[in-house]
Amino acid sequence: MIPWDKLHGAMTHFPIALLLFSTACDFVSVMLRKLPFARELRSVSLCALAVAALASLGAVISGIALSKGDLWGRGDFGWHHRFVWPAFGLLVALAVWRLVVREAMSRFGLCLYLCLMLLASGLVAAAGYFGRELTTGRRGRSPESSANATRSPMESILPCCNTSAPSSGITSCFTVSISSIGSSSAGAVAPMKGALSV
Numbered sequence: 001m002i003p004w005d006k007l008h009g010a011m012t013h014f015p016i017a018l019l020l021f022s023t024a025c026d027f028v029s030v031m032l033r034k035l036p037f038a039r040e041l042r043s044v045s046l047c048a049l050a051v052a053a054l055a056s057l058g059a060v061i062s063g064i065a066l067s068k069g070d071l072w073g074r075g076d077f078g079w080h081h082r083f084v085w086p087a088f089g090l091l092v093a094l095a096v097w098r099l100v101v102r103e104a105m106s107r108f109g110l111c112l113y114l115c116l117m118l119l120a121s122g123l124v125a126a127a128g129y130f131g132r133e134l135t136t137g138r139r140g141r142s143p144e145s146s147a148n149a150t151r152s153p154m155e156s157i158l159p160c161c162n163t164s165a166p167s168s169g170i171t172s173c174f175t176v177s178i179s180s181i182g183s184s185s186a187g188a189v190a191p192m193k194g195a196l197s198v
């Protein structure tokens, strides 16, 4: 069976990284347009954008296979898709535009292109963020952090202090300690006596 989750996790890094890289190259080439390497920078950004668009096809195909054809959804999954689809559409449209027009862009065209590149970068970064949230949600957070999330601040500091129990903290601490020790030994009981005498 194909591990779609691993494949999707690996594939998605290409469109995210390459689109951000291409946008950065475009902005640097515009800012330093007088310098000789500005032209090369534009060629690099075009290549990165074209590869990002191609790689995004792999990300979308693996994503659809992973979600078994569900193209929207709720919660983090819904948010992932709210950003994924506009990002994907914009990325492919920008790559086609750039490949067709090449260097023959008017001043207005260049401004519009740069604004749309910024927008696409933001959308793909947000899609990646919510994708990551989905993954951590599925695998679960670390036992330590998820335990702390359901504890009161006091319980996080003093794990034996059960603030939701009607009885006193010391009693519940004592109960937990006894059950967690199981077969008690003299060495394990000694600290409990100390706790009771406090």
Ligand code: HEM
Pocket (backbone or CB within 6 Å): 005, 006, 008, 009, 010, 012, 013, 015, 016, 056, 059, 060, 061, 062, 063, 064, 065, 066, 067, 069, 070, 071, 072, 080, 084, 087, 088, 124, 127, 128, 129, 130, 131, 132, 133, 134, 135, 138
């Ligand atoms: C350009 C398109 C896409 C990008 C950039 C993207 C990005 C991501 C990222 C970064 C993750 C987290 C991966 C990890 O941490 O290992 C992720 C997870 C996920 N994505 Fe996408 N995604 C895209 C398209 C899609 C599509 C089209 C679908 C479904 C129709 C989809 C469904 C999912 C699902 C279900 C997860 C959770 C995976 C898991 O639990 O392991 N994605 N995505």
